[in-house]
Amino acid sequence: MLNHMPPVGPxxxxxxxxxxxxxxxxxxxVPCQSVDCDAYAHGWITMVDVATELGRQQAGxxxxxxxxxxxxxxxxxxxxxxxxxxxxxxxxxxxxxxxEPICSVRGGDWRAVTTPPRQMRTDDWVDDFANHQDRLKTRxxxx
Amino acid sequence: MAKQTGLAWTTxxxxxxxxxxxxxxxxxxxxxxxxxxxETQDVTGIDKSAMERLLLLADFSIKMHGxxxxxxxxxxxxxxxxxxxxxxxxxxxxxxxxxxxxxxxxVLYTDYAIKRDKNGExxxxxxxxxxxxxxxxxx
Numbered sequence: 001m002l003n004h005m006p007p008v009g010p011x012x013x014x015x016x017x018x019x020x021x022x023x024x025x026x027x028x029x030v031p032c033q034s035v036d037c038d039a040y041a042h043g044w045i046t047m048v049d050v051a052t053e054l055g056r057q058q059a060g061x062x063x064x065x066x067x068x069x070x071x072x073x074x075x076x077x078x079x080x081x082x083x084x085x086x087x088x089x090x091x092x093x094x095x096x097x098x099x100e101p102i103c104s105v106r107g108g109d110w111r112a113v114t115t116p117p118r119q120m121r122t123d124d125w126v127d128d129f130a131n132h133q134d135r136l137k138t139r140x141x142x143x
Numbered sequence: 144m145a146k147q148t149g150l151a152w153t154t155x156x157x158x159x160x161x162x163x164x165x166x167x168x169x170x171x172x173x174x175x176x177x178x179x180x181x182e183t184q185d186v187t188g189i190d191k192s193a194m195e196r197l198l199l200l201a202d203f204s205i206k207m208h209g210x211x212x213x214x215x216x217x218x219x220x221x222x223x224x225x226x227x228x229x230x231x232x233x234x235x236x237x238x239x240x241x242x243x244x245x246x247x248x249x250v251l252y253t254d255y256a257i258k259r260d261k262n263g264e265x266x267x268x269x270x271x272x273x274x275x276x277x278x279x280x281x282x
Contacts, residue, residue: 002253002254002256002268002270003253003254003256003270004204004253004254004270005204005251005253005270005272007178007202007204008199008202009180009199009202012181013180013181013199014178014179014180014181015178015179015180015181016176016177016178016179017176017177017179018174018175018176018177019152019174019175019176020173020174021152021173021174022173023173023210023264026173027173094210095170096169096170101152107181108178109178109204110176110178110204110206110270122241122242123242126241126242126244126281129177129246129281130244130280130281132179133179133246133278133279133280133281134280134281136179136180136200136278137278137280139200140200140201140278
């Protein structure tokens, strides 16, 4: 549960302007080289505790399925895998595709959606948002 | 068919905990939204004071959502900016800009929640509210 400030009015009294860039359509996964990944450049160390179920699974994955080369050392139940540089790390790197984001307007706020989202072109969204804010500002100034 | 502008988001900056250094966090934010009052709907009766309506009119909230990035240079990532949210209470100037227009807000962020879902995505949500009661306007 997020720590929100409670809004002053009921949910029907709000209108939400949203911008979405879904990972599936607006980002692409890239290899370590493309993002100057430190683990790729210098190598990295992964330590797992094989006393735990998670640790055993991680160690099993690294040994049997990861397809990466490593040097292994063990100290008690702690297993240290040292990966030399020049390999893809375990992180997923993403870069933005610089696409136009999906802009939408809907009724309600974070508590509920009162009218379904309406998708808009970015220019129209900015225009609509700007007009809306301008109306509110005028109302506030009028008192 | 409507013309496509092909615009990418040009500005999305949030200030650091020092309240003066703006950080560009576009790369780490995938979604954000503003909940604004609906001007046409008066929620207080006409017998109420105008003050209540004013409060509502100035009541904005913001939510950002993105992918965690614990980059090598923390100050250049959204994590570097938002990691101080739980420990500080500082108004952060937040600017969004697109198509030559920009919207500047003084925002008080109230949470920095990190979530790992079933398929391994590590994402965060940061809600905030307008801090100074000034209605943000596009410029």
